[in-house]
Amino acid sequence: AQSVAQPEDQVNVAEGNPLTVKCTYSVSGNPYLFWYVQYPNRGLQFLLKYITGDNLVKGSYGFEAEFNKSQTSFHLKKPSALVSDSALYFCAVRDNESSYKLIFGSGTRLLVRP
Amino acid sequence: NAGVTQTPKFRVLKTGQSMTLLCAQDMNHEYMYWYRQDPGMGLRLIHYSVGEGTTAKGEVPDGYNVSRLKKQNFLLGLESAAPSQTSVYFCASSSGTANTEAFFGQGTRLTVV
Numbered sequence: 505a506q507s508v509a510q511p512e513d514q515v516n517v518a519e520g521n522p523l524t525v526k527c528t529y530s531v532s533g534n535p536y537l538f539w540y541v542q543y544p545n546r547g548l549q550f551l552l553k554y555i556t557g558d559n560l561v562k563g564s565y566g567f568e569a570e571f572n573k574s575q576t577s578f579h580l581k582k583p584s585a586l587v588s589d590s591a592l593y594f595c596a597v598r599d600n601e602s603s604y605k606l607i608f609g610s611g612t613r614l615l616v617r618p
Numbered sequence: 619n620a621g622v623t624q625t626p627k628f629r630v631l632k633t634g635q636s637m638t639l640l641c642a643q644d645m646n647h648e649y650m651y652w653y654r655q656d657p658g659m660g661l662r663l664i665h666y667s668v669g670e671g672t673t674a675k676g677e678v679p680d681g682y683n684v685s686r687l688k689k690q691n692f693l694l695g696l697e698s699a700a701p702s703q704t705s706v707y708f709c710a711s712s713s714g715t716a717n718t719e720a721f722f723g724q725g726t727r728l729t730v731v
Contacts, residue, residue, distance in 0.1 A: 513658070536716050536717045545725075547622075547723055547724045548710075548722040550721070594660065594661065598717075599716075604649055604668060605666060606651060606663070607677075608653070609660055610658065610659060610660035
């Protein structure tokens with residue numbers, strides 16, 4: 505069965521510092537991994553995805569994520585955080601052997617302080 | 619370019635009432651999804667569809683029914699609403715390949731009293 509875990513409910517970081525939001529996954533087939541961001545009272549917005557190839561993928565707003573197959577992880581990163589990055593972040597996985605269900609983690613709230 | 623549109627945006631129901639949430643997408647997407655979002659629980663998949671005329675159960679399907687009679691629409695029904703169904707509901711759609719991202723609607727905030 506597919507599953508996604510985001511072990512941190514909240515991540516706090518100072519503006520200008522690097523940030524990492526953690527995600528681990530479990531699938532039976534090849535994983536397709538996604539990161540989304542949600543601002544207050546809004547829907548989810550796509551940030552980036554890993555399909556195949558280079559383990560480091562770059563996305564919107566300066567975010568990137570590193571795929572690690574041996575650790576089954578897909579951590580979201582940004583070299584220098586902005587206050588405007590404060591939001592709720594979701595990791596998601598799709599399994600190409602499970603009728604393309606898209607399963608989300610529980611979300612991590614990122615708080616960037618000035 | 620509307621993308622994914624959910625109707626209504628807000629609704630208050632009394633226990634036992636029924637209602638239908640409508641999701642419409644104009645991107646010719648094959649896959650459509652209904653999620654509910656609750657504090658601390660993230661997004662949980664209620665039902666999904668991989669094409670017109672097909673539906674499948676997700677993680678939390680009990681108390682909900684869905685229909686996909688037209689490719690562009692995915693309806694979520696609550697036959698007899700319960701307070702436990704108070705939540706924010708999101709619809710999403712994606713193209714017919716597993717490696718594509720999903721697009722989300724703005725959500726429907728439902729309160730059952």
